[in-house]
Amino acid sequence: MTSLHVDDFDFDLPRELIAQQPPAERGHSRMLTVNRATGALCDARFTDFASMLNPGDLLVLNDSRVIPARLFARRTTARNRQSPSGLIEVLLTEPAAETNHWRALVKPGKKVGIGERLQFLGTSGAIEFEAEVLDRGEFGERLLRFTAVDDFFSTLDRIGHMPLPPYIRRDDATVDRERYQTVFSRERGSVAAPTAGLHFTPQILDALAAKGIDTARITLHVGLGTFAPLRVEKLEDVHLHRERYTLSTAAAESINRAVTNSRRIVAVGTTVVRTLEHCALQAKGNPLQAQGGQTDIFISPGFQFRLVNALLTNFHLPKSSLLMLVSAFAGRENVLAAYRHAVQQGYRFFSYGDCMFLA
Numbered sequence: 001m002t003s004l005h006v007d008d009f010d011f012d013l014p015r016e017l018i019a020q021q022p023p024a025e026r027g028h029s030r031m032l033t034v035n036r037a038t039g040a041l042c043d044a045r046f047t048d049f050a051s052m053l054n055p056g057d058l059l060v061l062n063d064s065r066v067i068p069a070r071l072f073a074r075r076t077t078a079r080n081r082q083s084p085s086g087l088i089e090v091l092l093t094e095p096a097a098e099t100n101h102w103r104a105l106v107k108p109g110k111k112v113g114i115g116e117r118l119q120f121l122g123t124s125g126a127i128e129f130e131a132e133v134l135d136r137g138e139f140g141e142r143l144l145r146f147t148a149v150d151d152f153f154s155t156l157d158r159i160g161h162m163p164l165p166p167y168i169r170r171d172d173a174t175v176d177r178e179r180y181q182t183v184f185s186r187e188r189g190s191v192a193a194p195t196a197g198l199h200f201t202p203q204i205l206d207a208l209a210a211k212g213i214d215t216a217r218i219t220l221h222v223g224l225g226t227f228a229p230l231r232v233e234k235l236e237d238v239h240l241h242r243e244r245y246t247l248s249t250a251a252a253e254s255i256n257r258a259v260t261n262s263r264r265i266v267a268v269g270t271t272v273v274r275t276l277e278h279c280a281l282q283a284k285g286n287p288l289q290a291q292g293g294q295t296d297i298f299i300s301p302g303f304q305f306r307l308v309n310a311l312l313t314n315f316h317l318p319k320s321s322l323l324m325l326v327s328a329f330a331g332r333e334n335v336l337a338a339y340r341h342a343v344q345q346g347y348r349f350f351s352y353g354d355c356m357f358l359a
Contacts, residue, residue, distance in 0.1 A: 004235045004301060009327065010318045011339050018167050019352035022179040027201040030354040032342055039334040041341050044357075046199045049312070052357060053266065055212030057310075058258040060251070062194040062271045063217040065185035067092070067153070068160030070172070073118035073131070075111070088112055090120075090131075090144075091163055093191055094223050094244065100146045101134070105224075109140030118144070122159050129155060139228075153188065163191050165227065165351055167317075180351070189221035189244065195314045195351045196269035216254040219246040220271040225296060230321060235300045240321060242294035245275045249290040252279075255307065256287045266310040266359075270322045273308050273329070274299065280306035299325040301332055310359035315342060315349045330358045 023029050031049065033042045044052075053059070069092040091105040106112050114133050122128045128149075135143040149155050162172040162180050172180075182197035184205070208215070224241035232238055255276070258265050267273045278295040279288050298321060311329055316322040327335045338356065347354045 004332075005233055006230050006235065006238075006319045007233070008332070009320070009323050009336075011336060011343070013318065013343060013349060017343065017346065017349050017353075019348040019350060019354075020168055020170060022175070022198070022352045026179065026183075027199055027204055029199050030347055032338060032345075032347060032354070032356045034330055034334060034338050034356060034358045036330045036334065036358055039331070039337060041338055043345060046355060047204075049199075049357065050204065050207050050211055050213070052359070053208065053211065053213050054264065056261075057213050057264045057266050058254060059208060059213055059215045059266045059268060060255070060272045060276065061182075061184055061197060061200075061215060061217050061268050062220055062275070063182075063184055063186040064190040064194060064219050064221050064271070065188040066162065066181055066190045066193050066222075067188050068156055068162055068177075069093070069191040070161040070163045071120055071156075071159065073120050076117040076119060076130075088118060090118070091191065093141075094189075094221065096143060098145075100148055100152070102131075102144050102146065104142050104144050105140045106133075106142045107140055109136075109142070112136075112142065120159060128159050165192060167350055168352070184217070186217075187219045187221075187246070189219075190223070192222040192227050193351060194220070194222055194269045194271045196312050196355060198352070199312075199355055200268075214254060214258075216251040217248070218251050218272060218275045220244070220275045220295075222271060226271065226322065230319060235324065238298050238300070238321065240296045240298050242296045243274075244293070245278070245295055246292040247275065247279050247288065247290055252288040252290050259287075259307070264309040265307050266312065267308045268312050270311075270313055270316075270325050273311060273325060276307045277303075277305060299328050301328045303328045305329065310357070312355060312357050314351065314355050315339065315347065315353055317350065326356075326358070 029046045031044045031046045071090045073088045089107045116133045118131045131144040131146045162176040221244045223243045225243040278297045
């Protein structure tokens with residue numbers, strides 16, 4: 001088999017198709033359906049989603065909750081305190097093993113060295129907490145040790161910003177606190193939304209349940225493994241960052257029952273696919289067991305899917321690991337043809353955009 005390259009997953013996307021705002025009403029996005037076997041396409045709406053599922057299908061959701069992980073810090077040297085343009089942007093990516101330690105991306109990274117202390121200010125100008133830079137990695141990564149506060153996440157809620165991706169060319173707004181969050185989010189820890197879940201409303205979930213469609217919830221906290229750009233040429237050289245996941249006893253039992261009864265497992269989002277297929281690999285053909293840990297699974301064409309039978313997902317960036325995952329699931333040519341159709345028909349792309357259902 002010819003080795004695939006990252007450039008084999010490129011496509012042309014007009015800038016105006018990148019959604020800058022969520023839909024006026026949650027759940028009213030367009031949805032492109034893709035037949036995996038034939039490549040046949042159909043233009044639909046997400047409000048049609050329930051009609052495309054069968055009683056007994058198991059819908060698996062990612063209940064991770066986005067934290068306001070984007071912060072602005074002041075460096076503590078006198079020279080930088082005097083400069084209003086001396087603010088440092090800090091994006092928390094995941095907690096480290098030690099208490100009060102976080103991994104983060106820092107911009108501009110070249111200015112922040114090991115041993116530097118950063119001050120994070122509240123709206124009143126008071127210092128909410130400080131952090132010391134303990135280590136540095138590639139591409140602006142830093143290890144920070146925060147001073148202890150009574151409730152770190154409450155402080156983060158007060159002064160943090162929702163970490164909208166860089167292709168959304170605006171500052172975060174009040175509306176993003178709710179709309180860049182799924183209605184079923186529960187376990188805080190993501191620094192980007194599991195975007196396929198953004199289309200659901202409580203009413204849609206109730207309609208699915210009334211039709212006899214079961215749901216299970218896993219947790220994968222979205223971090224660098226999901227959104228970091230690929231900096232290699234060949235797929236065989238891709239190595240993703242690890243992301244934290246949890247598969248509960250209840251979710252494992254639901255998935256095992258679905259497999260035993262030959263019921264369809266429908267993944268809501270690539271994060272669910274990665275979690276389920278990682279756990280299936282760990283199980284080595286045996287029933288799933290409750291577990292938690294980290295995964296760096298990279299799914300690309302040629303991957304053998306063991307659990308997932310259908311996938312709801314948003315449209316992804318060119319040359320991204322997520323586009324490669326979707327191509328592995330439905331075939332690269334099918335997916336790229338679907339993307340060309342979506343561009344021609346004016347679908348909205350990326351986090352706040354429209355979705356695809358591949359079955």
